[in-house]
Amino acid sequence: MARAATTTDAFNAVAEPRRREILDLLADGERPVNDLVELLGIAQPQVSKHLRVLREVGAVEVRDLGRQRLYRINVEALRPIHDWIGNYERLWSDRFDQLDLVLEDLKAKEQESVDDE
Amino acid sequence: MSTTNNKAKLTLPTDEQILIEREFDAPPHLVYAAWTTPELVKRWWHAKRGEVTLVEIDLRVGGRWRYVMVTDDGREVGFHGQYREIVPDQRLVSSESYEGVPEGVSEQDATTVNTATFAEAGQRTMVTLLIQASSKASRDAIIESGMEAGLQDALELLEQLAASLR
Numbered sequence: 001m002a003r004a005a006t007t008t009d010a011f012n013a014v015a016e017p018r019r020r021e022i023l024d025l026l027a028d029g030e031r032p033v034n035d036l037v038e039l040l041g042i043a044q045p046q047v048s049k050h051l052r053v054l055r056e057v058g059a060v061e062v063r064d065l066g067r068q069r070l071y072r073i074n075v076e077a078l079r080p081i082h083d084w085i086g087n088y089e090r091l092w093s094d095r096f097d098q099l100d101l102v103l104e105d106l107k108a109k110e111q112e113s114v115d116d117e
Numbered sequence: 118m119s120t121t122n123n124k125a126k127l128t129l130p131t132d133e134q135i136l137i138e139r140e141f142d143a144p145p146h147l148v149y150a151a152w153t154t155p156e157l158v159k160r161w162w163h164a165k166r167g168e169v170t171l172v173e174i175d176l177r178v179g180g181r182w183r184y185v186m187v188t189d190d191g192r193e194v195g196f197h198g199q200y201r202e203i204v205p206d207q208r209l210v211s212s213e214s215y216e217g218v219p220e221g222v223s224e225q226d227a228t229t230v231n232t233a234t235f236a237e238a239g240q241r242t243m244v245t246l247l248i249q250a251s252s253k254a255s256r257d258a259i260i261e262s263g264m265e266a267g268l269q270d271a272l273e274l275l276e277q278l279a280a281s282l283r
Contacts, residue, residue, distance in 0.1 A: 088135075088260045089127040091164050092246075096125050096139045098161035102151045103143035110147070 013057040018042070019050045023073060026060060030072040132253040135260065137246040145235040148242045149206045152233065158184065171195075178203055182211065201230070209233045213248075215262075226255045 013019060018040065025031060025039055033051070037044045051071060054060040058077035063070050125139040141148050151157045155172040163169045167188035174182045183197035195216035202210035210232045218227040232247040250256035 085127060085129075085260055088262070089125060089137075091166070092127065092137050092139070093125040094166070095161060095164035096123070096141075096244075098164065099148075099151055100123065100141065102157050102160050103141055103147055106147045106151060106157075107143055 013053050013059055016050070016053075018046070019054055019059075022047070022050055022054065023059065023078075026071060026073040030070045032068045032070055034068075036071070129256075130247075133250045133256050135248040135250075135256060137248070139244050140238065141242045141244060142240075143242060144240055145206045145237050145242045148235050148244060149209075152209070152235075162186070176200065176203065198228070198231075207235055215259075225251050229255070229259070 021040060022036060025036060033044065033047060036047050036051075040047060051060060051062075055062065058074055060071050061074050063072075123140055123142070125137055128136045128138075130136050151161065153174060153176055155174050158172045158174070159169045162172070162184060163186055167186050169184060169186045170193075171183065171185035173184075174180075178200055180200045181197065182200065183195065185193060185195045187193050196213055197216065198212040198214055200209070200211045202208065210230065212228055213231050214224065214228045228251065230249045232245075232249070234245050236243045236245070248256075248259065250259060
């Protein structure tokens with residue numbers, strides 16, 4: 001039996017490998033449960049349990065289409081995780097903002113030397 | 118000045134890669150000069166997180182480079198590598214090793230191959246920097262290094278995540 005879900009935020013919800021696999025699959029687009037069962041090779045009750053945890057933290061959303069329930073990823077709820085990448089991105093952003101200043105300088109100097117000729 | 122609307126864009130093309138793209142309001146020869154001239158690198162590479170105390174650049178294929186920075190909280194971090202391919206004003210391929218990796222991490226795992234390209238776009242330059250790590254774990258560790266202290270616990274949960282959540 002899988003443990004009861006005590007998960008309350010996106011970080012914990014995605015710490016479970018199977019749930020990461022599910023998110024991975026849903027990152028390619030909306031899918032019905034049966035698709036996920038087939039692709040993951042685990043029983044439907046297990047998949048449903050994982051989907052419920054993911055829904056509770058808002059990491060996935062569901063809609064009914066005819067007889068199918070379609071699941072999709074909710075990027076907004078996963079933002080804290082994107083922020084992980086964001087910090088490294090900011091390092092480069094800040095670095096390049098400084099590079100902008102250096103380039104302004106180089107452009108000015110190049111202009112000066114043209115004016116001197 | 119053109120600093121506000123030029124945000125660096127980061128993507129993860131594969132499990133072992135980081136791609137950073139950014140346009141600059143200057144022609145390629147100036148961007149290349151700022152990228153490869155020690156006294157100029159010192160002025161931007163710190164990213165406002167400290168002071169770059171050493172920049173050595175031996176700009177020829179097989180030549181070595183080394184950057185050292187002292188962060189605002191007093192840590193010294195060093196990086197070094199070797200130039201593998203040089204096309205002035207256009208393309209620079211080099212290895213990069215972080216000198217502060219924890220014990221037990223192999224030289225290979227601490228080393229990336231970085232390809233910087235400088236593409237002319239009018240009077241502007243599109244810089245793309247492709248960082249190729251030896252494994253997903255190494256790639257993720259690099260991303261993690263950009264993290265502020267205190268969030269390490271959360272990160273442990275996230276070590277395996279980056280690619281699946283793009």
